[in-house]
Each structure stands twice: as C-alpha cells, then as structure tokens.
C-alpha cells in the first residue's frame with residue numbers, strides 16, 4: 001500500500017494537476033473531474049481526436065471480456081487493478097448480472113477513486129465486492145489485501161485494463177504480471193488492455209508526450225510484441241491480441257482499429 005494511505009483521501013487529491021482517473025472519466029463523458037482535467041483532456045483530444053473512442057472501446061471490451069469470463073468460462077472471482085472512477089457497467093455489475101455469487105476486488109491508487117469507492121461496493125447479496133487502496137507496483141500488497149475477499153486457491157480473473165502503461169519500466173511491468181499470475185491457480189485468466197502506437201493512426205505519440213509534460217501519472221505505449229510478452233506461458237484466447245474494439249464483437253459491426261490492444265489469456 002502507498003505510504004500516504006494514512007492520510008485522508010481529500011488530503012491526497014491534487015486538484016491543480018490533471019490525473020488519469022479523472023481525465024479518463026472526462027473522455028468517457030462522466031462528471032467526476034476538475035477544470036484542469038477537462039483542459040488537459042480537451043487538449044489531448046485536439047491532438048488525438050480518437051482518444052474518446054479509445055476510452056469507450058476499452059470499457060466495451062471490459063463488458064465483453066467480463067461477460068465471457070463470468071458466463072462461458074465460469075469465473076467467479078475478479079481482481080480489477082486500475083479500476084478507474086465508477087461508470088456504467090463496472091466489473092461487479094457485469095459479472096454479478098451473470099453470476100450473482102461473483103466476488104470482485106477493485107484496486108486503485110488514486111485518492112479520488114477511493115472517495116468514490118462506495119459506488120463500486122454495491123454487491124448482490126450472494127456475491128461480494130471490496131476496494132483496496134494500493135499501487136500496482138506492489139503486487140504482494142495487492143494479493144495480501146485481496147485475499148480477504150478472494151480465495152486464491154480458486155481461479156481468479158486478473159484484470160489489468162489501461163494500467164501497465166503506467167508502469168514505465170517494461171521489466172518491472174513483466175515482473176508484476178508474473179507475480180500476480182504466480183499467485184493464482186491453473187484455470188485463472190489475465191485480461192489486459194494497453195495503449196499502442198501501432199494502431200489508431202497519427203497524433204497519439206505527440207498527445208502522449210503532451211500528457212507526460214502536463215499530467216500525471218506518466219504513460220508509455222508499447223508494441224504488440226511487448227504486450228504479448230507479458231503473457232508468456234499463458235494461452236492467448238481467440239481472436240488474440242487485437243484492437244480492443246475488435247475483440248469478440250460477434251453479432252455487432254466490426255469495431256475500429258483503436259490505439260489500444262485488448263487480450264484475454266488463460267493460465268494452463
């Protein structure tokens with residue numbers, strides 16, 4: 001857990017600098033952001049107009065992936081790291097609609113997400129949700145805190161949506177995924193989305209540079225090969241590592257090539 005977790009969340013909120021969770025909320029059309037978030041979000045949009053489409057595609061991917069896991073794959077436990085601010089169809093809502101006994105642990109290190117955690121903690125009577133205020137760089141603390149809600153002897157879906165891009169060192173990001181995967185049994189899954197410059201056209205690199213100079217936390221894009229390497233040793237499900245807008249969209253129009261990979265993999 002972060003050292004400053006003893007502070008009240010309000011004391012940790014920096015309202016003068018744009019924060020990812022709040023700007024993501026702005027791009028998703030939410031209301032939980034400050035003026036500075038809107039300014040940076042608008043500037044990024046002017047440099048890279050499809051950023052809003054990326055955010056929406058990521059959320060839609062979350063819905064399809066969790067729907068598949070709770071349904072066809074029979075998963076009943078979800079560890080959602082880098083939760084974001086509550087929006088429509090949060091992980092527990094999608095999972096518990098299909099499997100009311102599903103148990104969900106949300107993890108984020110942004111104090112504003114913590115202040116909204118109550119909205120994430122509604123649960124079906126049969127299931128359970130909890131919230132952990134922790135940093136993705138510390139998987140051991142996450143597993144320890146999550147083990148109050150999740151049984152790590154049974155399969156868990158580890159959800160890493162738009163979060164490893166904030167772990168700038170690729171070796172460290174790989175080690176985080178490994179340590180999380182090592183903590184769960186065979187039959188568990190990893191669900192991942194990650195920004196890339198390989199899809200989604202021009203403008204994104206300049207927009208990310210602007211982000212890194214004006215907002216927090218700093219972000220990095222990765223190639224498909226780098227993202228696939230996070231999943232070494234796991235079975236990548238069809239259709240593989242693709243634009244998250246194109247992952248299992250059966251029955252609907254094929255989505256665009258957004259600058260965000262989406263992938264689901266199973267621990268053999």
Ligand SMILES: C[S@@+](CC[C@H](N)C(=O)[O-])C[C@H]1O[C@@H](n2cnc3c(N)ncnc32)[C@H](O)[C@@H]1O
Nearest residue numbers: 021024082083084108109110135136161162166
């Ligand atoms: C791009 S949003 C993604 C939200 C959600 N997973 C989704 O896909 O819509 C990234 C989230 O990760 C959180 N985050 C960023 N760095 C983090 C870190 N080091 N530890 C925990 N959470 C972090 C941010 O606060 C934000 O809520």
